[in-house]
Structures are given as structure tokens and as C-alpha cells.
Amino acid sequence: MEEIKQLREMMKSYTAADEDFDSDMNHDLPKPALVKYYEGSKRISLPKDFEKILQNNNFYQLLTNRKSHRKYDEEAISLEELSFLLYATQGVKDVLKDKTVTLRNVPSGGAIHPFETYIYANNVSGLEEGLYHYLPIEHELEQLTLIDFFKETIAEAFLGQTFLTEAPVAFYWSIIPYRCEWKYASKAHRVALMDLGCVCQTLYLAAESISCGTCMVGAYDQEMADSLFGFDTTPGEKKDAEFLLGGAGVGRRPQ
Ligand SMILES: Cc1cc2nc3c(=O)[nH]c(=O)nc-3n(C[C@H](O)[C@H](O)[C@H](O)COP(=O)(O)O)c2cc1C
Incomplete structure (x- = not known):
């Protein structure tokens, strides 16, 4: 019961009394890096000419046709389509304030954008x-070295949800929690989870607009999944800590 009580409190916003919370930002500590880079990895630039792939611009239809798709056509998706989905969900439209803030196609509390x-x-x-890892400012991919058995084990880590590995492409989002803790301290976590909802719904609608389908996946074995991505699984308050928050399979909708 105590745990439920604490988790409910976590979902609540601050009250006027603790509005000036004790965050690192309020103590003038440096703002953490906006994005992560895998130094030395091979980079692949992504096309940004989306006009020819956008098949449905009717917002009402996109909204009402949206549903979760867990079966996909065997046909490959194109690099342009993948590029569009990455741009829609995390792409950067503007970099402000001496490169300390990014404005993206999705909103984020305090424009923090805590996800990779x-x-x-x-x-x-x-x-x-x-x-691959997406670089939202450059709109490029970094090719990563796979941990042994990644492909064989990732579906198991996602509790046997094999549609992730059967999909032409799977998205995985991690969070670097210090990015939002720096500003919002103990109120950061609720904001971050709301942020992921924005990313998730944007992926659904963007996929729909190019005749693809997606399904968000929130159920997985945290430690197993984090190990496959090479994240440090030790609990703690490290500023560079990163862990997985969810995934999604994406592919063309079956005819
Ligand atoms: C945050 C979140 C987590 C989800 N996790 C899973 C999941 O682990 N496995 C799954 O098959 N579907 C998952 N879904 C999809 C939901 O089951 C689906 O949205 C719901 O059944 C309603 O169906 P609809 O999306 O077709 O309207 C998730 C959806 C959301 C938004």
C-alpha cells in the first residue's frame, strides 16, 4: 500500500509551496547534453523529401483509422519512410539559445526531450x-555494434512479443532521466512519461499517413532489455544513466 501511495504522489504535480523545487538548474549546475552521440560510429544521412511518400493528409481519417497493428506486410519499408517516422517522432525543427534547446515535431515539458x-x-x-541510433539534430543514423544474440533475445526481453522482430523496423526509446531531473527534480518523472505519450501517438499518426501501422510496446523485462542495449543496469542517480522506456513495431499494413 505504501508503494501505491508513493506512486500516486509521483503522478501528481507540484503545489504552490514547492514550486521552487530544489533542482540542479536552480543551483546553477550545467545543463546536461541535449543529445547522445556514439563517437566513432558510422553515420548514415537520411533523406528529407517527404512529399512523395505522404499518402494521406486528411487528419480526421488518420485519427479515426488509427489502431494498433501487430501484423505487417513482408514488403520492406523504404529509407524515406523510416526517415519520415524518425523525423515526425523526434526530428528537430529549430535549435535555440546557443544550442541549448531543441524544438521538435513533438512537444516536451520544458523542451527537455529526454529520449534517445x-x-x-x-x-x-x-x-x-x-x-542504429538516431541523431535528431543532424537527422542521421549512427550504426551501432550489436551485442551478441541481440536479435535472438530482444523478443524474449519483450516477453515473447515477436511482432517487434518480425516488423520491418522496430523503434526503441530510452530515457536519460537526468535531463529532466536537472530542471524538474522529483517532478521530472511524471513529465517524462507524458512526453513519451506524445512520441507514441505521433508515431501512430505518422505511420498511418504513409499506409504503415504500428503498435506501442510497454511490457518488457527491464534488466534484460537494458543489457541488450548496453545500458548500465545498476540502479542509482548517475547523471548519464539511461534505460529503456518502450518500443514499437512498424511496417506496412497487410493488404
Ligand atoms: C503505453 C502503451 C503501452 C502498450 N503496450 C503494449 C504491449 O506491451 N503489447 C501490445 O501488444 N500492445 C501494447 N499497447 C497497445 C494497446 O494494447 C492498444 O493501444 C489498445 O489495446 C487499444 O487498441 P488500439 O490501439 O488499436 O486502439 C500499448 C499501448 C500503449 C499506449
């Missing part, structure tokens, strides 16, 4: 199969 996006390309034309 990883994709596993299973069947994307023009992209070698494997794991």
Missing part, C-alpha cells in the same frame, strides 16, 4: 540490417 531513439532495421530498403 534506437531502431532495429530488419527490412528497410537501402539500410543494412542491424541496430
